[in-house]
């Protein structure tokens with residue numbers, strides 16, 4: 001627990017994971033079932049940065065993907081609270097329209113890898129979340145450029161599609177995109193894994209700003225200095241591992 005960071009102003013949980021379990025069914029192997037996690041229960045409040053820890057393969061990314069609605073949930077609830085009204089929606093209910101609405105309004109997700117779309121420039125990839133919310137193109141582009149400059153992406157790359165960028169350049173485009181909107185909840189899956197120290201520190205600064213603004217952050221950070229700089233709570237996912245218990 002890092003007491004010096006802004007997460008100290010934690011309030012009501014914006015995200016509550018209650019008794020969630022997940023197993024995968026491998027259809028190409030005769031429907032064999034692979035249990036991964038069970039009884040996953042934790043909260044993330046406004047201004048808190050909860051970090052999922054534990055060994056490789058224990059289920060950290062799977063938990064993030066369930067919370068973003070990429071993976072279905074076998075049992076349990078994923079409650080997402082509206083910070084303005086206090087209304088609560090259960091993302092685990094499996095309603096695809098609800099998942100899309102929560103992704104648009106409440107939950108941002110920075111995955112480990114950028115899914116580059118052919119011919120779309122880095123600037124447009126980053127500006128897109130603003131354009132989708134009706135922000136005028138020039139303003140969206142200016143803000144995207146400022147975000148990429150902050151992340152030290154060379155300006156010569158701004159108008160190129162990221163497909164041929166280095167791993168760290170792609171990751172910075174991905175982070176810039178994920179940080180353009182002030183979602184109440186932000187999920188971060190190893191956002192600094194391919195970055196050098198200078199850019200890791202930039203990202204730590206960006207995370208701390210989000211926390212000060214009241215964002216509830218849930219992340220995976222293998223990088224120990226980054227983890228120590230941002231985490232208010234670390235949850236060892238081994239505690240929920242069905243494999244360990246087996």
Ligand SMILES: Nc1ncnc2c1ncn2[C@@H]1O[C@H](COP(=O)(O)OP(=O)(O)OP(=O)(O)O)[C@@H](O)[C@H]1O
Pocket residue numbers: 024025034036054055056057058059060061062063
């Ligand atoms: N789509 C899937 N289909 C089948 N099995 C999967 C799928 N996604 C994840 N798994 C399995 O679930 C387990 C947990 O994977 P997960 O990626 O959540 O672990 P992790 O803790 O994030 O690992 P790491 O730290 O190595 O990224 C692994 O054994 C993995 O093979």
